[in-house]
Amino acid sequence: MKIADRFRQLTQISQELVTRFAGQPDGLRIDRAVNLLKKGQEELVEWNEQVGEIPQMRLEQRLSPVLLQVHATLDRARVLYEDAGKGDEGALIWHVEQQVYRLLNDL
Numbered sequence: 001m002k003i004a005d006r007f008r009q010l011t012q013i014s015q016e017l018v019t020r021f022a023g024q025p026d027g028l029r030i031d032r033a034v035n036l037l038k039k040g041q042e043e044l045v046e047w048n049e050q051v052g053e054i055p056q057m058r059l060e061q062r063l064s065p066v067l068l069q070v071h072a073t074l075d076r077a078r079v080l081y082e083d084a085g086k087g088d089e090g091a092l093i094w095h096v097e098q099q100v101y102r103l104l105n106d107l
Helices: 003-022 028-048 056-083 087-106
Strands: none
Touching (some): 003 028, 028 056, 056 087
């Protein structure tokens, strides 16, 4: 699968996480985690259309900072969920973090 397709798939998965978790806020910590998930998803959406137009030679230069920021944002959200005793949600976020990391490695 091409990098652009994987990036778009990652964007879709992050949107699904936001949709799933936004309906279940229960406490300040979880609200902050949902906001972080939204922030990460918005960062991916910004690049979703552009990613297919970036020349192969420049993918790493352009996408690495974006993916590193998204990974850090998702990690903060995961920690908030785990601290709130929501390990299942944290595991789902961890899975997405791993996809971001694999994409970074493949750049």
